[in-house]
Amino acid sequence: MEKRKSDTGKRRQGKGGIDGAIERLRESPVVYNLVSIVLILVAIIAACSLLMMIITRHGTHRTVPDFTGKTLSDAERAARDKGLKIIINDSLYVPTYDGGIVLDQLPVAGVEVKAGRKVYVTINSFRQKAVTVPYVAGRSLRQAKNMLEVAGLGIEKLVYVEDMATNYVLAEFVGGEEVTKSSSIEIEMGSGVTLRVGMEPDKRTTIVPKAIGQSLQAAKSRLWEEGLNVGKVTFDKGIDLLNEKDARVYRQSVPHNASAMLGAAVDLWLTLDEETVEKNSAASDKAAKELSEQRLREEQERQDSLEQAERDDVVRALRESGALHENVTETDEDEFF
Secondary structure (H helix, E strand, C coil), X not given: CHHHHHHHHHHHHHCCHXXXXXXXXXXXXXXXXXXXXXXXXXXXXXXXXXHHHHHCCCCCEEECCCCCCCEHHHHHHHHHHCCCEEEEEEEECCCCCCCCEEEEEECCCCCEEECCCEXXXXXXXXXXXXXXXXXXXXXXXXXXXXXXXXXXXXXXXXXXXXXXXXXXXXXXXXXXXXXXXXXXXXXXXXXXXXXXXXXXXXXXXXXXXXXCCCCHXXXXXXXXXXXXXXXXXXXXXXXXXXXXXXXXXXXXXXXXCCEEECCCEEEEEEECCHHHHHHHHHHHXXXXXHHHHHHHHHHHHHHHHHHHHHXXXXXXXXXXXXXXXXXXXXXXXXXXX
């Protein structure tokens, strides 16, 4: 028996490495189970990490090429070569470019992205979309403007003529041709129509709205609504058809809150510099407040003048009738009234 135990001990001592370690662990079930659980958890974490790397394409970054100026088919081919995908996000009509040319992209060229990333592009339309001109005669200027804007159109010019109602649209024209109820005239989206609008003889002026801080389209809409035409539009350097929507008005030829004749033209200047817009907007608000206060003073002075004129007329009439003596003083007149 002693010899057998001695042989068994020698065999155990002879075992080394992993097998020996496993055998020793098995002799202690608690330790063995704990080690087994730890190893299983490590294996699960490693498998999850590997799976995430595969799903997210870890280490497969691509540099986004410059697709602008390329045809859509060439851009899609170049995207496939880089493991990317082209998605058409929008389209514009720029006459200086051929149809189907990529005008803009997001992400922009040079950005590092993962393989399979979608690149959204804006392409140039082959022709501008044509829309039917709505019939707006017989409506208020505000209603007519809204109808035209919903159709994707604008106002080319407001022509005022004397009429019994101010800002009432009398007639509508496209290229010199009058639009009627039965007309079916189509023009390019973004174009404008000419409106002949009524104006009462004693209501010839309007108050200029604030265009500073607005986009070009919003500024135009505000001016049209107040019976004003859009004059010359000047863009700062760096503004093109692609970023024009981000530009804001920073100057207008007729100040905000000033009085102007109906149909007058207001020139606009636009920039991409937000600091310039904010600075000029604050200055415009200050000037508008001063104009408003001045207008109130002038209105009060005019009212006082009218009241004094009426008062003088009454005194004159009373004196002519003999109800008021010639030697009555101003103090007496004040007490009388």
